[in-house]
Amino acid sequence: MATVERTRAVSEDTVDLIVNGETHTVRVEPQWTLQYVLSEKLGLTGTKEFCGEGACGACTVIMDGRPVLSCMMLAVECGGRPIETVEGIARSNHPLIDAYIKHSCMQCGFCTPGFVVTAKALLDRNPDPTVDDIKEAMVGNLCRCGTYPAHIKAIQEAAAVLRGGGSRG
Amino acid sequence: MDDTQRQRMLESFDNKRADKYPLEEFQSIGKRGVRRTDGYEKATGAAKYTVDVNLPGMLFGRFLTSPYPHAEIVSMDTSEAEKYPGVRAVLRYDDPELPEGASLGGHELNNVAPLSRVAHWHGEELGAFVCADSEEIAEQALKLIRVEWAQRPFNLDILKARETGAPLTNPEDNPAGNLDAGGLYVEGHGDVEKGFAEADKIIEFSYSMGQNTWIGPERPCGVWRWNGEFAEVWVKQQRPHICKRAISMWFDGLTMNKIDLHCLYQGASFGGWSQMAWNLGGTYCAAVVSRRTGRPVKWLFSRREDFYGGEMDAGTFYFKVGAKLDGTITAVEQRGVVANQSMLVFGIAKHLMDNMKIPHVRGITEGVWVNKGPNVPTRCEQNLNSYAVNLVTNQVAEALGLDPVEVALKNDGAEGHDIEWLNERKAELGFPTRDSLRECVEKGKAAIGWDEKRHAAGAKRLPNGRMHGLAFTWTHEWDDSAGTSEVAMYVERNDGTVTILGCRADGGQNAETSYAQVAADELGVPVEQVRFKHQEDAGFYTMTPDTSTNLSVNAWAVRHSARLLKQKLLEAAVAPRGVTQLASFPPAFPGKRADELDIKDGVIFEKADPSNRMTVADFVGPSGAQGPLMSPIGEPILAGKEGLDYPIRFTPPMFEDAYQIQRGTYLGVRLRFCRQAHFMEVEVDPETGEVDITKIVTVNDVGKVINWDGCEGQAYGGAIMGAGRGHTEEVVHDPRTGIMLNGNLLNYKIPTLMDVGDIETIMVETGMGYGPYGSIGIGEDVATVVPALLAPAIHNALGVWIEGFPATPDRVLKALGRA
Numbered sequence: 001m002a003t004v005e006r007t008r009a010v011s012e013d014t015v016d017l018i019v020n021g022e023t024h025t026v027r028v029e030p031q032w033t034l035q036y037v038l039s040e041k042l043g044l045t046g047t048k049e050f051c052g053e054g055a056c057g058a059c060t061v062i063m064d065g066r067p068v069l070s071c072m073m074l075a076v077e078c079g080g081r082p083i084e085t086v087e088g089i090a091r092s093n094h095p096l097i098d099a100y101i102k103h104s105c106m107q108c109g110f111c112t113p114g115f116v117v118t119a120k121a122l123l124d125r126n127p128d129p130t131v132d133d134i135k136e137a138m139v140g141n142l143c144r145c146g147t148y149p150a151h152i153k154a155i156q157e158a159a160a161v162l163r164g165g166g167s168r169g
Numbered sequence: 170m171d172d173t174q175r176q177r178m179l180e181s182f183d184n185k186r187a188d189k190y191p192l193e194e195f196q197s198i199g200k201r202g203v204r205r206t207d208g209y210e211k212a213t214g215a216a217k218y219t220v221d222v223n224l225p226g227m228l229f230g231r232f233l234t235s236p237y238p239h240a241e242i243v244s245m246d247t248s249e250a251e252k253y254p255g256v257r258a259v260l261r262y263d264d265p266e267l268p269e270g271a272s273l274g275g276h277e278l279n280n281v282a283p284l285s286r287v288a289h290w291h292g293e294e295l296g297a298f299v300c301a302d303s304e305e306i307a308e309q310a311l312k313l314i315r316v317e318w319a320q321r322p323f324n325l326d327i328l329k330a331r332e333t334g335a336p337l338t339n340p341e342d343n344p345a346g347n348l349d350a351g352g353l354y355v356e357g358h359g360d361v362e363k364g365f366a367e368a369d370k371i372i373e374f375s376y377s378m379g380q381n382t383w384i385g386p387e388r389p390c391g392v393w394r395w396n397g398e399f400a401e402v403w404v405k406q407q408r409p410h411i412c413k414r415a416i417s418m419w420f421d422g423l424t425m426n427k428i429d430l431h432c433l434y435q436g437a438s439f440g441g442w443s444q445m446a447w448n449l450g451g452t453y454c455a456a457v458v459s460r461r462t463g464r465p466v467k468w469l470f471s472r473r474e475d476f477y478g479g480e481m482d483a484g485t486f487y488f489k490v491g492a493k494l495d496g497t498i499t500a501v502e503q504r505g506v507v508a509n510q511s512m513l514v515f516g517i518a519k520h521l522m523d524n525m526k527i528p529h530v531r532g533i534t535e536g537v538w539v540n541k542g543p544n545v546p547t548r549c550e551q552n553l554n555s556y557a558v559n560l561v562t563n564q565v566a567e568a569l570g571l572d573p574v575e576v577a578l579k580n581d582g583a584e585g586h587d588i589e590w591l592n593e594r595k596a597e598l599g600f601p602t603r604d605s606l607r608e609c610v611e612k613g614k615a616a617i618g619w620d621e622k623r624h625a626a627g628a629k630r631l632p633n634g635r636m637h638g639l640a641f642t643w644t645h646e647w648d649d650s651a652g653t654s655e656v657a658m659y660v661e662r663n664d665g666t667v668t669i670l671g672c673r674a675d676g677g678q679n680a681e682t683s684y685a686q687v688a689a690d691e692l693g694v695p696v697e698q699v700r701f702k703h704q705e706d707a708g709f710y711t712m713t714p715d716t717s718t719n720l721s722v723n724a725w726a727v728r729h730s731a732r733l734l735k736q737k738l739l740e741a742a743v744a745p746r747g748v749t750q751l752a753s754f755p756p757a758f759p760g761k762r763a764d765e766l767d768i769k770d771g772v773i774f775e776k777a778d779p780s781n782r783m784t785v786a787d788f789v790g791p792s793g794a795q796g797p798l799m800s801p802i803g804e805p806i807l808a809g810k811e812g813l814d815y816p817i818r819f820t821p822p823m824f825e826d827a828y829q830i831q832r833g834t835y836l837g838v839r840l841r842f843c844r845q846a847h848f849m850e851v852e853v854d855p856e857t858g859e860v861d862i863t864k865i866v867t868v869n870d871v872g873k874v875i876n877w878d879g880c881e882g883q884a885y886g887g888a889i890m891g892a893g894r895g896h897t898e899e900v901v902h903d904p905r906t907g908i909m910l911n912g913n914l915l916n917y918k919i920p921t922l923m924d925v926g927d928i929e930t931i932m933v934e935t936g937m938g939y940g941p942y943g944s945i946g947i948g949e950d951v952a953t954v955v956p957a958l959l960a961p962a963i964h965n966a967l968g969v970w971i972e973g974f975p976a977t978p979d980r981v982l983k984a985l986g987r988a
Contacts, residue, residue, distance in 0.1 A: 031305075045221040046214015050386045050436075051914035052472050058386065090213035101208030104878035107677030107886060108437035109211030110386035116212060139923045142914065144384050144437055145677055146889030146952075147882065148922040 015079035020088030028075040035059040035070035046086040046113040057141035058114040061085050067121035086113035089120050095161035099154035107145035115141045119155045187599035191942045197686040197696040201877045206682045216434045219405040222392045229304040230468040233297040235288030238540040238907025239323035242286045242296050249313040255306035258458045260298040262286045272415040274449035281446045283453040289339045290542045291908050292477045298454040323540040323907045327508045331537045338538045352514040352536025364500020364529030368491025372568045375487040377973040379899035382479040383547045387436020393455040394465035403431045407443040407674045410710035430706035435674050444545035476912035477542035482552040483508045492565045496576040500529035510536045511543035520554040523841050524645040526582030549949040556957040559642040563961040574610050577643045581606045583840050603935040605870045609846040612931050613868040617848040627968030635852040638966030640958050645841035648946035649717035651833030654726040655709040660823035665786030669701040671711035679879035684727045691731035693768030721940035728941050729827030739763040842937035843870040843945050849958040853966040858978030863926035872938025872945040883948045884930035891955025893920040
């Protein structure tokens with residue numbers, strides 16, 4: 001039988017989370033994940049928890065320019081590091097959003113923000129990805145509804161728009 | 170509405186016949202590029218799900234779960250948990266306020282303990298519900314609960330569980346034995362012995378199915394808040410209508426009009442968990458704690474807890490098939506033993522009768538209870554029927570050296586009759602007499618390259634050393650069209666946009682866009698101007714994706730409502746615009762009759778003189794005070810009484826409601842006319858047993874496409890889900906301890922983007938569906954029919970039949986005699 005101290009000994013830390021260009025000074029407990037703080041404390045509920053153990057990509061955010069799984073990051077590790085969430089990508093009117101709507105990349109939609117963030121990170125580092133590049137980048141994002149084929153089309157289209165080869169219409 | 174129009178409305182309810190009054194011209198229906206109404210919310214993360222609800226002062230509740238597969242609580246000490254900082258309440262199974270049973274939602278009303286004392290499977294929620302300031306604190310506090318358990322014997326094996334004298338797996342519900350009390354399902358027609366005697370060849374085979382499950386991306390959860398004596402409830406449920414009905418029976422009768430229900434976006438459950446009898450157990454407990462603490466309560470399952478339960482196809486199955494040498498099937502006898510079907514046991518030979526001309530069919534399904542979670546329809550209960558059609562068709566073809574496509578075409582029909590008989594019925598009921606299966610297979614064969622690539626079993630080794638396999642299966646489309654749908658629809662003042670009201674769960678099929686298309690085209694307004702507000706309880710409940718039904722019921726209700734609303738608009742346009750103490754105001758179209766007007770692109774116009782026109786927005790006018798001096802917008806309309814010339818609007822509310830009630834398309838109610846055909850190409854490594862699915866072609870006769878994105882999304886999404894279920898997905902239990910071993914997404918393998926090759930989705934539109942415009946839904950179908958394709962595909966590659974699903978490498982090697 002597990003035993004736990006009757007009084008929870010919790011030390012709180014303060015971190016400056018730089019999310020979508022804004023700094024949030026947040027008091028966090030050491031075991032809190034970045035995903036938990038983003039969704040529960042900052043109200044950025046687009047960063048979803050699906051598997052909760054780094055197996056599905058639904059909680060992906062971009063940190064220091066790379067896609068990371070926010071359910072596998074402790075919030076206390078993330079102070080001072082630029083974090084981009086799906087809300088920030090949407091606010092910047094990134095062409096991925098229109099492309100995702102046009103190609104109907106969502107069904108239940110719960111995993112969709114994680115795909116958008118992973119795709120944004122791909123396009124940031126590779127403006128002209130091949131289909132294989134896209135598959136390799138997106139293979140860590142799980143979708144139970146099986147929307148995968150639509151994402152490839154949408155990412156290719158958004159890439160073309162970013163390169164100036166297409167319209168956002 | 171005159172008598173003729175009323176008669177036409179009534180005839181629309183005759184859902185045994187073809188749509189007698191389709192539109193002459195479609196604007197958005199069937200057009201590509203209609204922007205989905207939920208797209209922006211879901212792409213940007215703005216879409217809210219029940220798990221996202223976070224209310225001021227909200228508590229978080231989690232359940233104790235059983236560490237054993239079969240055990241009862243003898244005593245329980247919750248004192249340490251209650252003292253744990255941040256814990257606000259611990260609700261116990263022996264709490265005097267908890268009833269022995271309450272109706273806890275699911276597919277139907279029922280009577281289930283909200284918090285049980287006895288567990289019948291490992292991980293079952295029972296005993297205690299801990300509510301705390303955070304989920305994490307609740308989880309920690311659960312570890313402080315000391316339970317004295319009495320372990321009971323358990324059984325995970327359905328064949329052992331059905332043996333006489335086997336230890337009882339659930340003495341509470343099944344005291345007499347482990348056979349399901351309502352669980353013997355016998356079906357059929359003809360005389361199978363006679364059919365076997367007529368056969369040239371008898372083929373016998375068997376297979377088993379492991380347990381697969383739904384995997385809802387959003388964990389099961391719910392929120393309860395008391396607003397004084399009113400209950401505000403957020404449900405992650407596919408059937409908000411059943412939820413509210415169940416909730417209204419709690420606490421000595423909450424009245425329906427004191428319950429405010431929210432049904433936000435759903436992180437998918439595919440039927441699944443949403444069907445279970447106890448799925449509102451958390452909501453019941455949350456309601457009790459919320460009242461005691463005066464705080465809102467959100468309850469949640471953990472990710473692992475979402476794995477307890479599965480699709481109702483787990484079991485073992487035996488077939489005996491008789492066939493003539495030309496492939497004509499004379500008889501099929503099928504016996505099955507299935508596990509833990511927590512709804513009524515469903516027949517497994519239905520499709521052999523529904524859409525084949527086999528004269529002699531007999532199916533017997535036995536339901537047995539073992540100590541695993543409940544199994545329920547999970548996209549969907551027709552899985553075993555799809556396996557039956559697949560395996561019977563392909564085994565007969567292989568045994569007789571025939572092309573399975575030809576075997577399918579030769580045996581296509583209905584209820585023991587041939588296709589000619591079925592065509593006569595189509596004509597009688599007003600449908601086109603198209604050969605749906607032939608159209609489907611011709612398109613599918615061309616897409617997969619059937620004639621070019623087809624080869625004898627085990628005959629084609631690829632340059633990479635793997636064996637190439639090609640397979641085909643088929644069955645009918647089974648949108649069951651059962652249920653009740655109510656919607657309301659009104660024209661908003663100020664801008665003439667249209668709102669549809671009707672609470673339903675969004676499962677992501679793009680259904681709301683489809684309904685907006687139906688409403689728009691019927692009303693004559695642009696589709697972008699229609700919004701379906703489906704998340705709020707407005708007193709109207711539509712069918713959700715449940716009872717195998719969605720559009721084929723709801724779209725009728727939407728269409729009825731839109732037609733009534735259009736008629737109301739046209740009649741109001743030619744009538745005096747209301748009578749007040751001042752005057753009667755002149756019609757918008759004086760001297761005209763309603764039938765002389767029409768509406769298109771949001772404009773009411775005279776058919777003979779389209780320049781005589783007024784927008785719907787102008788016609789319905791502004792909201793709020795519409796009397797003199799208060800109405801600054803719109804053109805003035807003179808009051809018609811001398812001396813009064815201020816602007817005034819006066820149109821009644823443009824609101825209508827409608828409903829649709831249908832019986833399901835089960836045997837004897839309605840015949841199945843539309844077919845589906847699917848093809849799979851694989852590469853199999855005979856050394857490792859690894860199967861690589863390189864291509865899937867899906868062909869669905871959808872009758873009429875309403876929304877292309879919706880149809881194609883269900884087809885390719887279903888193909889991927891189906892491939893996973895047939896290939897890699899299985900919930901595994903430790904036989905020694907009864908503990909589930911892979912209740913997580915690392916070890917339960919759903920397909921990734923790289924696990925299924927190219928998918929081509931083809932739609933056939935024969936107009937032979939029972940829905941509006943001849944449509945029929947396909948949402949369940951592809952995910953259910955595709956899994957069994959692994960068997961004939963592997964057989965074509967290796968020349969051996971796997972005897973169990975999913976087709977994991979060990980099963981493939983076993984078929985090769987190497988494991």
